[in-house]
Amino acid sequence: MSKAIVKRKNTRIDMTAMSDVTVLLLTFFMLTSTFVQKEPIMVAIPASVSEIKIPETNILQILVDTKGKIFLSLDKNQDKEDVLKKMGEQYGIRFTDVEVNKFKLIKSFGIPIGYMKRFMALKSEEQDAIMTSYGIPCDSTNNEFKEWVRNACLQNKDLRIAIKADQLTPYSQIKNIMKSLQDIHQNRYNLITSLKTVTAQSSRN
Amino acid sequence: MADIQNNEKSNKKGKTKKKDIHIDFTPMVDMNMLLITFFMVATSLSKPQTMEISMPSNDKVSEYEQNKVKASRAITIILCAENKIYYYFGEPDYNNYNSLQETSFNENGLRSILLERNAEVVAKVEALKQKKLAEKMSDEEFTKQMTAVKEQKSSPVIMIKATDDSNYKNLIDALDEMHICSISQYAIVDISDGDKFLIKNKETMGELSKKIDNSKINNAIIN
Numbered sequence: 439m440s441k442a443i444v445k446r447k448n449t450r451i452d453m454t455a456m457s458d459v460t461v462l463l464l465t466f467f468m469l470t471s472t473f474v475q476k477e478p479i480m481v482a483i484p485a486s487v488s489e490i491k492i493p494e495t496n497i498l499q500i501l502v503d504t505k506g507k508i509f510l511s512l513d514k515n516q517d518k519e520d521v522l523k524k525m526g527e528q529y530g531i532r533f534t535d536v537e538v539n540k541f542k543l544i545k546s547f548g549i550p551i552g553y554m555k556r557f558m559a560l561k562s563e564e565q566d567a568i569m570t571s572y573g574i575p576c577d578s579t580n581n582e583f584k585e586w587v588r589n590a591c592l593q594n595k596d597l598r599i600a601i602k603a604d605q606l607t608p609y610s611q612i613k614n615i616m617k618s619l620q621d622i623h624q625n626r627y628n629l630i631t632s633l634k635t636v637t638a639q640s641s642r643n
Numbered sequence: 644m645a646d647i648q649n650n651e652k653s654n655k656k657g658k659t660k661k662k663d664i665h666i667d668f669t670p671m672v673d674m675n676m677l678l679i680t681f682f683m684v685a686t687s688l689s690k691p692q693t694m695e696i697s698m699p700s701n702d703k704v705s706e707y708e709q710n711k712v713k714a715s716r717a718i719t720i721i722l723c724a725e726n727k728i729y730y731y732f733g734e735p736d737y738n739n740y741n742s743l744q745e746t747s748f749n750e751n752g753l754r755s756i757l758l759e760r761n762a763e764v765v766a767k768v769e770a771l772k773q774k775k776l777a778e779k780m781s782d783e784e785f786t787k788q789m790t791a792v793k794e795q796k797s798s799p800v801i802m803i804k805a806t807d808d809s810n811y812k813n814l815i816d817a818l819d820e821m822h823i824c825s826i827s828q829y830a831i832v833d834i835s836d837g838d839k840f841l842i843k844n845k846e847t848m849g850e851l852s853k854k855i856d857n858s859k860i861n862n863a864i865i866n
Binding site for chain 2: 450452453454456457460461463464467468470471472473474483484485486487488489490491492502600602603604605606607608609610612613616619620623625626627628629630631632633634
């Protein structure tokens with residue numbers, strides 16, 4: 439009796455189809471999604487049924503957290519540079535080229551102008567950590583926020599202002615911001631919201 | 644990774660050997676999966692929505708130039724702490740605390756009130772939308788007629804007054820209701836002392852209006 443030799447079968451799974459699927463998915467994600475912007479604070483934005491999409495460029499975003507701290511972000515580097523220089527002139531601070539370049543790298547900024555020079559000298563990790571405790575001052579005695587927005591709008595005529603505030607921000611803080619914008623004759627702006635679920639709309643019909 | 648197998652069966656009579664080329668795609672799939680995971684985590688699919696809003700300008704407008712709204716068209720909404728909303732129609736009545744009524748952000752709260760008040764316009768807007776759905780109208784024509792319908796003289800004018808205790812969500816919700824109820828004329832207005840009085844009066848069930856001499860209040864409001 440001969441020993442039964444178990445023949446080893448080579449099982450192979452053809453991965454070509456699988457690869458096709460993954461490449462397709464990858465292409466979809468690359469084309470449809472946009473990268474998440476790094477923001478110093480997380481805000482939970484309120485929902486609305488408004489379906490207007492926010493434009494992608496020429497946006498001055500005003501980020502407001504629950505305590506009313508304000509952070510600004512501009513999407514164009516040229517605008518950032520111009521605005522910083524203008525602000526420097528106004529407050530009598532000279533920024534070096536190195537500092538201006540560093541400023542361009544920051545996505546959102548919220549530092550009182552007097553502290554800006556010292557802030558630029560810090561490493562980027564330290565900057566992230568420290569930024570959340572500041573915010574741009576916006577009160578009647580020292581309204582730097584107003585000056586930032588005013589200069590930004592002067593530099594770029596097409597700039598649109600968008601307010602992104604947390605749901606739980608007290609109205610008094612929002613009122614303060616709206617008043618400041620009114621003072622500089624910026625009466626049209628956008629409020630960023632997320633899309634409300636369909637229940638609200640379906641009940642209407 | 645890639646191997647060539649001799650096909651034993653076709654090895655007859657000097658036929659050219661057929662070679663099966665297999666390329667193993669497993670590492671390719673691995674890499675793609677990794678990339679997909681990265682894109683799913685680092686990006687966002689949904690773009691945020693936005694509400695467009697225009698505020699009145701800050702310039703001082705003389706009494707003469709100001710547009711006076713007919714009392715019958717005016718509705719004032721006051722947003723308070725803890726998601727409470729009060730509203731009154733037309734001129735406030737400082738003597739009767741029941742003139743200020745409480746409502747909510749529910750569907751049968753503020754929305755039903757506004758829909759009822761704005762019924763004429765809402766019906767027309769719906770009719771327009773039906774027409775649009777039946778594809779009897781171009782987009783341009785639709786927006787044109789829509790604005791015409793919304794600017795009707797009889798439609799209500801809403802004044803949204805938020806107290807300092809209310810939050811941003813309340814304001815957005817209120818603006819949202821304007822959008823849903825097809826109200827074209829609304830404004831965010833600062834809260835006046837008179838309105839604050841109304842709220843206090845409501846909370847104390849008319850205690851304040853009993854205490855204070857009526858003529859005094861009226862004088863205070865006029866000034």
